[in-house]
Amino acid sequence: MKKKDAIALIAAFLVLLIILILPNPDSLPLVGQRALAVLAFAVVLWVTEAVSYPVSAVMIVSLLAVLIGISPAIEDPGTIYGTSQGLSMAVEGFSSSAVLLVGGALVLATAMEITGLHKRIALYIMSKVGTKPGALVIGTIIVSFVLALFVPSATARAGTLVPILLGIVAAFGLAKQSKLAALLMITAVQSISIWNVGIKTAAAQNMVALGFMESAFGIDVTWGEWFLYAAPWAFIMSIVLYIVMVKLIKPNMSEIKEGVSITNQLKELGKISGKEWRLIIIAGLLLLFWSTEGVLHPLDSTTVTIVAVAIMLTPVIGIFSWKEVQRKVPWGTLIVFATGISLGIVLLATEGATWLSSNSFEILGVSSLPLVAMIAVLALFNILIHLGFASATSLASAFIPIVIALVGSMEPAAFNGPGLVLIMQFVISFGFLLPVSAPQNMLAYGTGTFTLKQFIKSGVPLTVIGYLLIILFSATYWQWVGLL
Template identity: 35%
Template sequence: MSTLVHAASETTGASTRKLLTVLIGLAIMAAIVLAPAPAGLSPAGQRVIAVMTFVVLMWITEAIPYGVSAVALVLLLILALGFSPAGSDPGAILGTAKAIPLALSGFSNGGWLFVAAGLAMAAAITSTGLEKRVAYLILRLVGANTHAIMLGIILTAFALTFFIPSVIARAATLVPIVIGLIEAFGLPRDSQIGKAMLLLAGILPSVTGVGVLTGAAPNPVMVNFLTGAGQPQLGYLDWLIDLFPYTVVFSVGLYVLATRLFKFEFSEMPGGSGYIAARLAELGPMSTAEKRASVIMTLTIVLWATDKIHHVEASAISALCVLLLVMPGVGVTTCNDLYKRIDWNSILLFGAGISMAEMLTRTGGAAWLAKVAFVESGMGGLSVTALAIMIYVVVFFVRFCFTSITSCLTAITPAIIGFLVSLHNPDIPITGIVLGVALIAQCLAIIPVTSAPAMIAYGTGGFTTRDMMRLGLPLAVIMYGLIVLFMFTYWPLVGLWK
């Protein structure tokens, strides 16, 4: 009886803390809205920043479920934009009717389509059991030791980077394989092994992508920004030499953390290699559904890898893949079955988050934040090393405002480059600092909603935001420590740092 009372008391206490967090968040949002508008910031921008502050606090504390925060975010954006001036006339407001399509703009974004399609692809493939077969084949290759399997996941992620140019596409390929590995252990997805493996699957696609010029969409965009500012052109090999070694060392740190922070249920799969061979024999020949899924996924990967030839956007290819997976006579599942398997909260949240990021940019909020952070903060008087570190600290906090890495880097990189160029200091390694920004934006992994691959992995139900923060916070310390280390050791050797 006392146990039940104690449990009820803990539940009540947790509910009270969450309610208090929501009230504090609402108070902060109201204070920002009611504060005098700073110079250079539009009323709409000020209100979107207020909404962003509230929502990011909810994401970090998990005071309200992700799905609820997504609905709240859309409503708050409608109100924030709807009751803001429509243009230069302060007396005329935009109106909620016109604000609705703006607040829902994230749901027509290619990144949102990619995440939705990625979750659908993972759900469809796991319905066939193909991921189990691939997982057992990987286990047969790397062995039954849990640490070896974790290393196998890392090596797989690196290999995929050179064949699949999209970060989200790699996540959509890797996550089903990892699910198969977890199920091969006979454990639930939220087991200690399952959490560690799925976190790797959600974090690695972005990490490996920043090390290869063609590995992530923001990379060539940043090269164009740098070239436009008069910096030397970075080629494929230049980028590889400058950043790939960092991603390798960082992945070693990720491996060490993941294998230390989570207490694995087994050090080796029960039964070892004999068990793996028995499971493969038990699966028997590939089923028709598995063969169809294999053909569809192979076609999809080939199309992803050759996008520079056919020029079909990667998210459109993903939509084609989902269509083939559910098409009668061709596919492997039905729309109704797929509907039950997909985590719709993740899809809803990511779309709402993209809307927030887009509105932050359109209303001038992102530009104002960058100006305050980089220009008006007085950073220009710092030494080169201190200046770089302070920029990286600012990027850390700005990163939480965006669900899309591409959107984040597109919004802040021009401001950073412009600020650095304006200092007229030839000793500042502009390219080196900007590439460091790319590392932070793509390697930072603290909450799922700031990364599409992490949202795909999160949508499987294997880990919570708290689990990701448990790994992501010390990983961020390693990330910054390695950047400082490379600033004084490797980067000066390759000419990236002075």
């Protein structure tokens, strides 16, 4: 273990211990204080990345099980929860349907990788847009959008796009440090962040928020509803991204002469295989059922996804075997995801989130602000604390329960509380400012194709405009469509 990681791990345990031994406020149940101590411990680990996220998940579950188990019950302070009930609460997120949805979507992404269909889609789109730098930017944004429909991991989408873009740059005889490489690479990861907002199944952090909302409000947001709410914002931001990028980085050529190289890369893939055709049909039907959930049929997104996974695993008509799947699906991601939901549920159940909300946002007068002003303040706070988180999933696990508690403490008829929570989740996917703001940014930054200065120059206007659009949509469109 590196020295800085060891120091961070020690710091996490010190923070945990300090909060545990602090005097317990009368307005906060002891079990709530202990849940907040685990939250602080988790935040230090997540921000510093002292240990891997799956390892942090196991540590968080262990601490929750023990600390809840030895705590007095809220309903009957004369008894303790017991570690059996504590463990049940600590793993409650693992039973969330959102975890199954993410797991199914990760299997779909694995099918794309095994068949190479994601690469074929990306190259096909890039081959059709033309060879001028501006056209390649448009192609990159379109590819990000299309992949977001089927690949639920921003890192996986970046893993698809980055090698293709590097190949294109190399085929044109340009260096990795060329302006064209920087232009395309920054565009790719920024558009990935944009469509994390626009599409429900594009990012795991969206499922974290929906898991909390299902637990707190008993509601589910369908794929189509999410698209109705968020896609217009993402479409506008995609246009903004194009304008920002072509103004920010101008390659030294007006047109790339060897655009045929993209076509050559596509030809090297050969004809579409039978497995690819079957995956195209399955993915197309899956998207159709997702987008018409609650309109043409009663099947929810998770059920449809699990059925699709079953079909893909079925011999003869399927795509792959279980042995192929289990080697490639990032199971650690599911563990982290489920643990994040569990932590949020515990914070709400133990009243820790409610207490934290009342002693932070409400003391600042957030709850007394007009709705749009409240969203503006919460969104700004959200953007600022994101600077300390490399994982949007972790940020959602820490922040969304607090927002739910804030909403729960306010007049129910004042506005649609779940809508405000959903808007805050949109802002959590803002990963525009720094390379460390999102894993996909770091993946691209590791290629050496762009500088920190170039990324920040694109990130600042995207963040500012995205934030202003959140406020504008809150005052207009989201009220018109019933989100607020």
